Amino acid sequence: xxxxxxxxxxxxxxxxxxxxxxxxxxxxxxxxxxxxxxxxxxxxxxxxxxxxxxxxxxxxxxxxxxxxxxxxxxxxxxxxxxxxxxxxxxxxxxxxxxxxxxxxxxxxxxxxxxxxxxxxxxxxxxxxxxxxxxxxxxxxxxxxxxxxxxxxxxxxxxxxxxxxxxxxxxxxxxxxxxxxxxxxxxxxxxxxxxxxxxxxxxxxxxxxxxxxxxxxxxxxxxxxxxxxxxxxxxxxxxxxxxxxxxxxxxxxxxxxxxxxxxxxxxxxxxxxxxxxxxxxxxxxxxxxxxxxxxxxxxxxxxxxxxxxxxxxxx
Amino acid sequence: xxxxxxxxxxxxxxxxxxxxxxxxxxxxxxxxxxxxxxxxxxxxxxxxxxxxxxxxxxxxxxxxxxxxxxxxxxxxxxxxxxxxxxxxxxxxxxxxxxxxxxxxxxxxxxxxxxxxxxxxxxxxxxxxxxxxxxxxxxxxxxxxxxxxxxxxxxxxxxxxxxxxxxxxxxxxxxxxxxxxxxxxxxxxxxxxxxxxxxxxxxxxxxxxxxxxxxxxxxxxxxxxxxxxxxxxxxxxxxxxxxxxxxxxxxxxxxxxxxxxxxxxxxxxxxxxxxxxxxxxxxxxxxxxxxxxxxxxxxxxxxxxxxxxxxxxxxxxxxxxxxxxxxxxxxxxxxxxxxxxxxxxxxxxxxxxxxxxxxxxxxxxxxxxxxxxxxxxxxxxxxxxxxxxxxxxxxxxxxxxxxxxxxxxxxxxxxxxxxxxxxxxxxxxxxxxxxxxxxxxxxxxxxxxxxxxxxxxxxxxxxxxxxxxxxxxxxxxxxxxxxxxxxxxxxxxxxxxxxxxxxxxxxxxxxxxxxxxxxxxxxxxxxxxxxxx
Numbered sequence: 001x002x003x004x005x006x007x008x009x010x011x012x013x014x015x016x017x018x019x020x021x022x023x024x025x026x027x028x029x030x031x032x033x034x035x036x037x038x039x040x041x042x043x044x045x046x047x048x049x050x051x052x053x054x055x056x057x058x059x060x061x062x063x064x065x066x067x068x069x070x071x072x073x074x075x076x077x078x079x080x081x082x083x084x085x086x087x088x089x090x091x092x093x094x095x096x097x098x099x100x101x102x103x104x105x106x107x108x109x110x111x112x113x114x115x116x117x118x119x120x121x122x123x124x125x126x127x128x129x130x131x132x133x134x135x136x137x138x139x140x141x142x143x144x145x146x147x148x149x150x151x152x153x154x155x156x157x158x159x160x161x162x163x164x165x166x167x168x169x170x171x172x173x174x175x176x177x178x179x180x181x182x183x184x185x186x187x188x189x190x191x192x193x194x195x196x197x198x199x200x201x202x203x204x205x206x207x208x209x210x211x212x213x214x215x216x217x218x219x220x221x222x223x224x225x226x227x228x229x230x231x232x233x234x235x236x237x238x239x240x241x242x243x244x245x246x247x248x249x250x251x252x253x254x255x256x257x258x259x260x261x262x263x264x265x266x267x268x269x270x271x272x273x274x275x276x277x278x279x280x281x282x283x284x285x286x287x288x289x290x291x292x293x294x295x296x297x298x299x300x301x302x303x304x305x306x307x308x309x310x311x312x313x314x
Numbered sequence: 315x316x317x318x319x320x321x322x323x324x325x326x327x328x329x330x331x332x333x334x335x336x337x338x339x340x341x342x343x344x345x346x347x348x349x350x351x352x353x354x355x356x357x358x359x360x361x362x363x364x365x366x367x368x369x370x371x372x373x374x375x376x377x378x379x380x381x382x383x384x385x386x387x388x389x390x391x392x393x394x395x396x397x398x399x400x401x402x403x404x405x406x407x408x409x410x411x412x413x414x415x416x417x418x419x420x421x422x423x424x425x426x427x428x429x430x431x432x433x434x435x436x437x438x439x440x441x442x443x444x445x446x447x448x449x450x451x452x453x454x455x456x457x458x459x460x461x462x463x464x465x466x467x468x469x470x471x472x473x474x475x476x477x478x479x480x481x482x483x484x485x486x487x488x489x490x491x492x493x494x495x496x497x498x499x500x501x502x503x504x505x506x507x508x509x510x511x512x513x514x515x516x517x518x519x520x521x522x523x524x525x526x527x528x529x530x531x532x533x534x535x536x537x538x539x540x541x542x543x544x545x546x547x548x549x550x551x552x553x554x555x556x557x558x559x560x561x562x563x564x565x566x567x568x569x570x571x572x573x574x575x576x577x578x579x580x581x582x583x584x585x586x587x588x589x590x591x592x593x594x595x596x597x598x599x600x601x602x603x604x605x606x607x608x609x610x611x612x613x614x615x616x617x618x619x620x621x622x623x624x625x626x627x628x629x630x631x632x633x634x635x636x637x638x639x640x641x642x643x644x645x646x647x648x649x650x651x652x653x654x655x656x657x658x659x660x661x662x663x664x665x666x667x668x669x670x671x672x673x674x675x676x677x678x679x680x681x682x683x684x685x686x687x688x689x690x691x692x693x694x695x696x697x698x699x700x701x702x703x704x705x706x707x708x709x710x711x712x713x714x715x716x717x718x719x720x721x722x723x724x725x726x727x728x729x730x731x732x733x734x735x736x737x738x739x740x741x742x743x744x745x746x747x748x749x750x751x752x753x754x755x756x757x758x759x760x761x762x763x764x765x766x767x768x769x770x771x772x773x774x775x776x777x778x779x780x781x782x783x784x785x786x787x788x789x790x791x792x793x794x795x796x797x798x799x800x801x802x803x804x805x806x807x808x809x810x811x812x813x814x815x816x817x818x819x820x821x822x823x824x825x826x827x828x829x830x831x832x833x834x835x836x837x838x839x840x841x842x843x844x845x846x
C-alpha cells in the first residue's frame with residue numbers, strides 16, 4: 001500500500017509539469033495582456049507596450065517559463081499582477097469559501113442523492129420511482145446559473161434570512177452567518193450532482209437487489225426493508241463513491257458559475273477574474289492547485305476503495 | 315466478503331449519513347437571522363452621522379492608484395481617499411481642492427505659482443507640503459497618459475517653500491489646470507515617501523488626504539474605507555466633485571458584483587444601499603417600487619465605431635463617409651441601450667451639459683441615406699472587401715444592428731465578437747481589423763478625447779486637426795479654443811475617423827435610506843448619509 005501511494009504521488013510530478021506548460025503557453029497565445037487591462041480602454045498602443053515592457057511581458061516565452069519554473073521548484077508561485085500579493089496567499093485567502101461551499105454542496109448532493117436513489121430502487125416502477133427519476137432528469141438538465149438566479153429572485157429576495165449575494169468569513173462572523181450565505185449557492189450547485197448520484201445509486205441498487213445473495217436473504221425470511229438497507233445498500237454504494245469523488249474534485253476547482261452569480265470569493269471566481277485580466281502568475285498558480293487537488297482526491301478515492309471492498313488490493 | 319467488515323462499513327455509512335443530516339439541519343435552523351430593516355418611510359432633511367454605506371460597483375477595479383489607470387472604477391474608489399490640487403465643479407469648471415486658490419500666472423504664461431492649503435494632514439498624520447506635491451506630480455507625469463501629455467510642455471516643477479509650488483512651462487498650455495483637475499488618470503497627491511519607491515506599478519500603500527481612509531481590500535469581494543476624522547474641508551460649499559466634503563458614514567464599502575441582476579437584487583433586498591450599472595430593462599419595474607430610487611445618470615459617454623485609417627479599405631475616406639452615411643442611429647441605440655430615458659442622439663463630440671457642446675457638422679450625423687452610401691462606395695471603387703469589425707460583448711447588440719444597415723448599402727461586414735481584453739490587444743495591430751466598437755467617456759476638455767491623438771488605435775493623422783489641437787493646448791482664451799474645437803468637429807464629420815452613434819447614461823439604484831447623493835456622471839459618496 002505504501003509503495004502504491006508513493007508511486008502515485010511521484011506520478012503527480014509529470015502531470016503537473018505538463019499542465020503547467022500547457023497553461024503557460026495557452027495563456028500567452030491568448031490575445032490581450034495585463035498591461036492593457038491595467039491602463040484602461042483609452043490607453044494608446046505605446047503606453048501599453050511600455051508597461052508590458054516593465055512587467056517583463058516582452059521577454060521571450062522560453063525565458064519567462066524557465067524563470068517561473070525555477071521559482072515554482074523553490075515553492076514560490078510568484079506574485080499576482082493585480083492583487084499585488086503572493087499567488088499562494090491569494091489562493092489561501094479564497095480557499096475557505098470554496099471549501100465550505102464544496103462540502104456543503106457535497107453533503108446536500110450525497111444526502112439527497114443517495115436517499116432518493118434508494119427509495120426509487122426500493123419501490124421500483126412505482127409512481128414514486130417515476131417521480132424521483134423525472135425530478136433527477138430535471139436536476140441534471142437545469143443550468144446552474146438559472147437555478148442560482150431563480151433562488152436569488154424567488155427565495156433570497158423575499159426573505160430577510162438569506163442574503164442575495166456575498167460571503168461572510170467564518171473567523172469574523174461565525175459559522176452560522178457563513179452558512180446563511182452558502183446554503184442557496186450550495187443548493188443550486190448540488191442539484192445536478194444530486195441527480196447524478198440518485199440515478200447511479202438507483203441503478204446499482206437494482207442490480208444488487210437481483211443478485212443471488214439478496215435472493216438468499218429473502219428466502220431466509222428477511223424483511224424487504226432489512227434486505228434493502230442492510231444487505232443491498234452497502235454493496236450498491238461502492239460505485240457511487242467514485243461519483244462522489246469526481247463531484248468533489250470538480251467542485252474543488254471552485255464552482256465557477258455559482259461563485260460568480262452569488263458573488264462568493266472562492267477559487268472559481270478568482271480564476272475567472274484572473275483570466276479576464278490576464279493575471280498570468282495567478283492563473284498558472286490556480287490551475288496548478290486545481291490539478292493537484294484533482295489528482296490527490298482521485299488517489300484518496302482509490303485508497304478508500306480498498307477499505308470499502310476487501311477484494312480490491314493494490 | 316468478511317461479515318465483520320461489512321457490518322463496520324454499514325455502521326460507518328449510517329454514521330456519515332446521520333452526520334450529514336445533522337449538519338444540514340443545524341445549518342438551516344441553527345443560526346438566527348439578522349436581516350436588514352427593509353422599510354423606512356420617514357425622510358430626514360438633516361444629515362445623520364454614522365453607519366456603513368454599502369455600494370455595489372460592477373467589477374473589481376484594476377487598481378486604486380489613480381496615476382496608474384484611466385479606468386473609471388479606479389477613481390470611483392480612489393477619489394474618496396486621494397485628492398488633487400484642483401477638481402471640477404458642477405459646470406465642469408476648474409476649482410481649487412488642495413491648492414489654496416487659482417494660481418498666479420506670469421505675463422508670458424510660462425510660470426504658474428500655486429499656493430497649497432496649510433494644515434492638511436495625510437491619513438498617516440503627516441502634514442501635506444509642496445515636497446509631496448512635486449513628487450506626486452512628477453510620477454504622474456511619467457506614467458499617466460494625461461500626465462505625459464501635459465509634461466511634454468513642462469520644463470520643471472519645484473517647491474517654493476513648504477506650501478508653494480512653481481510650474482515652469484516650455485510653451486503656454488491653456489489646459490494646465492484642467493489636466494491637474496480631471497479625475498481619470500488623475501493627478502492625485504500622495505506622500506513623497508510612498509511615491510519614491512513606487513515606480514510605474516501601483517503604489518502599495520493608499521495614503522491620501524481625502525474624507526475617507528483606506529482600510530482593506532479583500533480581493534474579489536470589497537474595498538473598505540472608513541471616515542477620516544481629521545479631514546479638513548475647504549471653505550466653500552459643495553459643488554460638483556469639490557467644495558466642502560464630509561464623510562457622514564463611518565464606513566464605506568465598495569462591493570464588486572459582476573452579475574447585473576444580482577446587483578439589483580442586492581439593493582432590493584436591503585443588503586446594499588447603492589448599485590451602479592443596473593440593466594436599463596429593469597427601469598420600468600424599479601421606478602415604481604416603493605422606497606427605491608431608480609435614476610438615470612448624466613451621460614457617461616458615447617458609443618462609437620473607430621475606423622482603421624492606416625490600412626485596408628477604411629483608409630479610403632470615401633468608404634468611411636459611406637459608412638457614416640448609411641447609418642440610422644435610432645434603431646442602433648435602441649438595440650444597444652434599450653430604454654429611451656437612457657440614450658439620446660446628439661452630434662457633438664462633447665456633451666450637451668458642457669460649455670463645449672457644438673452642432674458643427676451635424677448635417678452629416680444620422681443621415682440614414684443608403685443611396686448616398688451606395689454612390690460613395692461606387693465612387694471609391696469598393697469591391698466588397700470584407701470589413702473586419704471587432705466588438706466586445708457590451709457593444710455587440712448595437713454593432714449587429716449597424717451591420718444590417720451597412721449591408722443594405724453594399725458593405726461586406728465581418729462582425730467579430732470577442733471579449734474586451736482581446737479587443738484591446740488586437741486593436742493595436744492595424745493589420746487585424748477595419749473597425750472596432752468602443753465608448754468614449756466624459757472628458758472635461760476636448761483636447762483630452764483619446765481618438766484625437768494620432769497614437770490612439772485607428773491612427774488619425776490629420777495635420778489640420780493636430781495643428782488645431784496644438785493651438786487649443788497653448789491658448790487659454792475660451793472663444794478661440796471653442797472656435798478651434800468647432801473646426802475639429804467639422805473635420806471629424808468630413809474625414810470620419812470615428813463614427814459617433816449616440817450618448818448613453820446608466821441606471822443607478824438607491825435604497826430607501828440613502829440621502830444626499832449627487833447624481834452626476836461619476837459616483838461619489840462624501841456628503842451622503844444614511845437614515846438611522
